[in-house]
Amino acid sequence: MKPSFAVRLAAAALAFWAASAFAKDIRMATTTSTDNSGLLQYLLPKFEADCKCTIHYTAVGTGAALKLGQNGDVDVVLVHARPAENKFVAAGYGVNRRDVMYNDFVIVGPASDPAGVKGMHDPLVALKKIHAAGATFVSRGDDSGTNKKELAYWKAIGIKPGGPHYLAVGQGMGATLTVAGEKQAYTLSDRATYTTYASKTGLEIVVQGDKKLLNPYGVIAVNPKRYPKINYRGAMTFVKWMTSPTGQKAIGNYRFKGAQLFHPDYGHPPH
Amino acid sequence: MDLLQPTRQAFALLFGGDPELWQIIWLSLWVSVGAIALVAAPSIALGFLLAKKRFPGQRAAVVLVQALLSFPTVVIGLVIYLLLSRRGPLGSFELLFTPWAIMVGYMLIAFPILVVFTISAVQGADPRVYETARCLGAGRFAASLTTLREVRFGILAAVVNGFGRAISEVGCAIMVGGNIAGLTRNIPTAIALETTKGDFAQGIALGFVLMVVALGVNVLLALLQGQGGLR
Numbered sequence: 218m219k220p221s222f223a224v225r226l227a228a229a230a231l232a233f234w235a236a237s238a239f240a241k242d243i244r245m246a247t248t249t250s251t252d253n254s255g256l257l258q259y260l261l262p263k264f265e266a267d268c269k270c271t272i273h274y275t276a277v278g279t280g281a282a283l284k285l286g287q288n289g290d291v292d293v294v295l296v297h298a299r300p301a302e303n304k305f306v307a308a309g310y311g312v313n314r315r316d317v318m319y320n321d322f323v324i325v326g327p328a329s330d331p332a333g334v335k336g337m338h339d340p341l342v343a344l345k346k347i348h349a350a351g352a353t354f355v356s357r358g359d360d361s362g363t364n365k366k367e368l369a370y371w372k373a374i375g376i377k378p379g380g381p382h383y384l385a386v387g388q389g390m391g392a393t394l395t396v397a398g399e400k401q402a403y404t405l406s407d408r409a410t411y412t413t414y415a416s417k418t419g420l421e422i423v424v425q426g427d428k429k430l431l432n433p434y435g436v437i438a439v440n441p442k443r444y445p446k447i448n449y450r451g452a453m454t455f456v457k458w459m460t461s462p463t464g465q466k467a468i469g470n471y472r473f474k475g476a477q478l479f480h481p482d483y484g485h486p487p488h
Numbered sequence: 489m490d491l492l493q494p495t496r497q498a499f500a501l502l503f504g505g506d507p508e509l510w511q512i513i514w515l516s517l518w519v520s521v522g523a524i525a526l527v528a529a530p531s532i533a534l535g536f537l538l539a540k541k542r543f544p545g546q547r548a549a550v551v552l553v554q555a556l557l558s559f560p561t562v563v564i565g566l567v568i569y570l571l572l573s574r575r576g577p578l579g580s581f582e583l584l585f586t587p588w589a590i591m592v593g594y595m596l597i598a599f600p601i602l603v604v605f606t607i608s609a610v611q612g613a614d615p616r617v618y619e620t621a622r623c624l625g626a627g628r629f630a631a632s633l634t635t636l637r638e639v640r641f642g643i644l645a646a647v648v649n650g651f652g653r654a655i656s657e658v659g660c661a662i663m664v665g666g667n668i669a670g671l672t673r674n675i676p677t678a679i680a681l682e683t684t685k686g687d688f689a690q691g692i693a694l695g696f697v698l699m700v701v702a703l704g705v706n707v708l709l710a711l712l713q714g715q716g717g718l719r
Contacts, residue, residue, distance in 0.1 A: 277684055278684075278685065280685055280686065281684055281685050281686050284685075284686030285686070287686075288686075358669055359681070359684075359685055360685050360686075360687075384666075384668045384669070384671065385668065385669040385670075386666050386667055386668050386669075387667045387669065387673065387677075387678075387681040387682075387685070388662075388666075388667055388681065392666070396585055396666045396668070398574070399573065399574050399582075399584050399585055400585065401574075
């Protein structure tokens with residue numbers, strides 16, 4: 218005997234309900250660099266196909282991304298600021314932090330290179346020289362991972378950034394590079410975003426290739442003990458996929474204008 | 489989320505005389521006041537002419553200015569950006585990402601408000617004022633001034649509205665100002681971007697200031713209007 222229409226309808230509704238309850242959308246907060254570089258547009262469709270789920274993300278600075286996680290507004294964060302990440306986990310906001318990949322920072326500046334730092338490797342020496350030359354430096358000033366890194370450099374060389382030659386824009390990497398281009402100033406950028414904006418701003422890479430410029434990314438699930446309603450299962454699906462051989466391979470395979478920008482490093486961080 | 493703590497921090501910043509905060513407030517005020525001061529006279533004159541003078545295309549001109557009222561401020565920002573950018577026609581002046589660029593934006597934003605308010609104020613005036621002044625021997629210019637004096641509260645409302653729109657505008661100010669701390673960061677851009685940073689105290693303090701300014705200016709307007717305004 219065939220099941221009646223009503224029974225089939227109920228079964229379909231039940232299946233749909235179960236699917237939606239199971240495969241609740243995942244919400245992620247991440248940094249502007251993973252978005253601007255096109256990495257997420259490349260990775261997330263692969264992840265969604267594998268997990269048969271949907272992931273939404275908002276691209277903000279690392280500080281803001283961690284704040285979203287702290288407030289339970291997202292399920293998972295993908296960020297790059299190790300000290301802040303450790304604090305986030307230690308404070309009980311996040312769990313299961315994993316290394317996933319790294320890329321690197323570069324110092325970029327105008328072609329005229331008024332501070333004469335072109336070709337240098339050590340960011341500390343270069344920043345000292347830029348400061349001494351009185352050249353203009355544009356800072357993210359938005360508490361992002363890049364901003365934290367930059368401030369750590371200044372701190373390491375004992376300079377308190379400020380004054381008329383230090384412009385903090387409080388915006389994303391793209392806007393910061395645009396201001397730097399207009400002001401013919403130096404700035405610290407992740408390589409990916411710089412590459413996207415190189416032709417638009419006319420800025421050139423002046424400092425690169427030092428170990429201090431490495432930029433490791435971590436993925437952290439938001440602590441379900443603090444926010445029982447968040448999609449912890451989905452968050453962990455994402456964390457596991459990103460650290461799986463499939464996810465790691467996908468990260469390494471991503472090319473932007475022919476160049477590899479992100480290097481997978483789960484289980485073997487270079488730093 | 490705890491709302492009490494950032495609010496308490498906000499008032500500590502305000503009344504503790506936090507230099508960064510007060511610099512943002514000061515910048516907002518002088519750029520807005522400057523823009524209105526520069527654009528008020530020509531806009532009021534144009535509004536008066538559009539209300540009084542009959543010429544071909546007058547109606548079209550009025551409609552155009554009225555349309556500008558609902559012109560998106562981000563488009564004004566875009567136009568100024570393209571003009572002032574290093575690669576734009578006026579790039580050599582290096583005005584992009586300076587307070588002057590924001591001031592130009594505010595002028596363009598306030599302009600249609602001033603014109604349209606002036607038109608309706610002048611059209612609402614008794615035409616006999618102008619005629620009587622002329623009869624009593626006033627020249628055209630003097631008679632026009634007499635009419636404007638007659639509708640001064642309407643004109644004042646125009647100025648206040650233009651100022652209110654300018655000081656609260658965010659899109660254009662971020663685009664052409666760049667939200668640079670200590671240089672072009674004003675109240676609305678700071679609120680917008682501090683919130684994205686998850687730093688609410690400064691946003692609350694600045695929002696409070698913005699509301700006090702709005703309220704203060706309108707109370708002042710009502711007081712100036714005296715009986716006429718509050719009737």
